[in-house]
Amino acid sequence: MTKLEITKPNFGELTQVASDLYWAHFELPFRLNxxxxxxxxxxxxxxxxxxxxxxxxxxxxxxxxxxxxxxxxKVAGLLITHYHPDHIGMxxxxxxxxxxxxxxxxxxxFTAKTFRSMPDDEYAKIFRNVFVRAGMSEEDIIAMGPATRxxxxxxxxxxxxxxxxxxxxxxxxxxxxxxxxxxxxSPEHISLLxxxxxxYLSGDFLLPRISPNISDNFFDPLDDRLGKYLxxxxxxxxxxxxxxVFPCHDWPFKDGAQRAQALIDHHNHRLNLLINELEKRTIxxxxxxxIIFDRKIGNEQMHFAIGEARAHLxxxxxxxxxxxxxxxxxTVHYSIT
Ligand SMILES: [Zn+2]
Numbered sequence: 001m002t003k004l005e006i007t008k009p010n011f012g013e014l015t016q017v018a019s020d021l022y023w024a025h026f027e028l029p030f031r032l033n034x035x036x037x038x039x040x041x042x043x044x045x046x047x048x049x050x051x052x053x054x055x056x057x058x059x060x061x062x063x064x065x066x067x068x069x070x071x072x073x074k075v076a077g078l079l080i081t082h083y084h085p086d087h088i089g090m091x092x093x094x095x096x097x098x099x100x101x102x103x104x105x106x107x108x109x110f111t112a113k114t115f116r117s118m119p120d121d122e123y124a125k126i127f128r129n130v131f132v133r134a135g136m137s138e139e140d141i142i143a144m145g146p147a148t149r150x151x152x153x154x155x156x157x158x159x160x161x162x163x164x165x166x167x168x169x170x171x172x173x174x175x176x177x178x179x180x181x182x183x184x185x186s187p188e189h190i191s192l193l194x195x196x197x198x199x200y201l202s203g204d205f206l207l208p209r210i211s212p213n214i215s216d217n218f219f220d221p222l223d224d225r226l227g228k229y230l231x232x233x234x235x236x237x238x239x240x241x242x243x244x245v246f247p248c249h250d251w252p253f254k255d256g257a258q259r260a261q262a263l264i265d266h267h268n269h270r271l272n273l274l275i276n277e278l279e280k281r282t283i284x285x286x287x288x289x290x291i292i293f294d295r296k297i298g299n300e301q302m303h304f305a306i307g308e309a310r311a312h313l314x315x316x317x318x319x320x321x322x323x324x325x326x327x328x329x330x331t332v333h334y335s336i337t
Contacts, residue, residue: 001208001259004244004252012064014039017246018199020173022069026052026061028086031301032210035086036248038201041173045076048100049192049201050248054089054156062090062097078159079170080104081203081248082186083112085154095159102159105181107188109161114219115151116158123150126218127303133221134306135284135331144299164190175199184229185212198243200256205232206245208253211266213304214311226267226315233260270312271321278322278336285310285332 006023009015014022020041027034038049052058075098080088088104095102104112115123124145131141168179175194182189185204192201204212217223237257239245245256253259270292277283277291288309289297297305313334316322322334 001256001262002254003208004254006252008251011061012068014065014069017244017252018175018197020175021199021246023246023252024061024065027057028053029055029057030086032086032249034249036246036250038246039070040170040177041073042076042171043173045074046070047076047170047172048078048094050081050087050203051078051090051094053086054093054154058090059093062094066097075100077101077103079164079190080108080161081191082189083108083115084186084204085151087204087248088112088158089155092156092159102161103164104161105165105188105190106163107183108186108190109163111187111219112155112158116155118151120150129330130216130218130303130306132330133285133326133332134310135286135333144302177201182228182232183223184214184225184232186215187217193239193243195239198239200239200243200245202236202245202247202256204248205229206236206256206259206263207247207249208245208259209250211263214308215304216307216310222314222318224311224315224318226311227318229311230264230267230315233264236260267312271316274312274316275321275336278316278334282333282335284334285313288313288334 006017009023009025014024017023022039024037025034026037035052037052040047077100078091078094080091091102131144164179166179166181170177175197177192177194180191182205189203189205191203191205214225214229217225237260239256241255241257243256244252244254246252273291274288285306289305292309293305317324320337323337324332324334326332
């Protein structure tokens with residue numbers, strides 16, 4: 001993988017990355033401390049790609065862009081890659097500001113809408129179920145309480161969305177982008193490929209530095225999201241080595257096929273670590289965390305770690321390499337087949 005020599009845009013500025021594509025860089029108050037947003041120049045005006053987290057910083061940043069480089073531009077619409085707060089948080093705010101159409105996929109919309117409208121106690125219950133299922137002690141579950149931030153605190157009231165599907169075409173000033181949708185990090189995530197000009201907006205699915213977290217499917221505990229993500233990583237290698245990849249975190253790069261293969265190897269390594277352990281003993285999701293992560297996981301990161309560990313165990317389960325039983329408490333125990 002090769003990092004492209006493109007300078008990261010400063011606050012209130014855009015960096016032009018193609019004749020009709022611009023990059024903005026917003027700060028995040030998390031361990032992952034930023035998100036990349038993109039703006040595409042189309043015959044109808046600018047299409048904004050992702051909105052940023054609901055925060056004072058995002059609002060100030062959008063205001064600075066609107067007064068600055070976007071000043072004389074007409075805004076045509078907003079496309080949201082997936083439901084995570086750092087991407088969708090400001091969508092409702094932007095729709096109010098510009099009175100524009102907003103687009104995303106059906107499953108991303110469903111997930112965002114469900115979490116945004118859920119009463120606080122129900123939201124807490126969903127997380128509690130995840131922790132119980134993973135085998136976390138009652139004491140640790142109580143300690144986790146403050147770490148589960150409410151979705152609605154980080155996401156403005158949602159805009160009206162128009163639903164788009166895989167294969168949807170977006171015409172920009174000098175290109176044609178095809179929407180692809182994949183499951184893994186989120187249920188029906190959007191990425192955009194202009195195969196003619198060899199440009200790929202990869203969202204959170206192909207990142208140069210970190211392995212995208214394979215998240216919980218709160219609505220279907222047997223959804224093999226890792227299997228679906230591995231399918232994506234196999235398919236996306238067809239973009240080859242020359243395509244320029246613009247991800248939503250970290251920096252633009254080349255050799256996306258090589259990066260996809262490295263991510264496949266990374267997950268296969270974790271699957272092998274789990275199989276080795278399962279050959280010795282039965283484990284819970286909590287047991288598996290110290291097997292696949294070589295660092296200590298704090299409460300802030302625990303929910304992501306559980307999602308990731310669980311995705312690997314579910315993959316072993318649905319591919320017949322492991323089997324699972326649920327005990328009377330609701331905790332899942334995995335053993336070798
Ligand atoms: Zn995400």
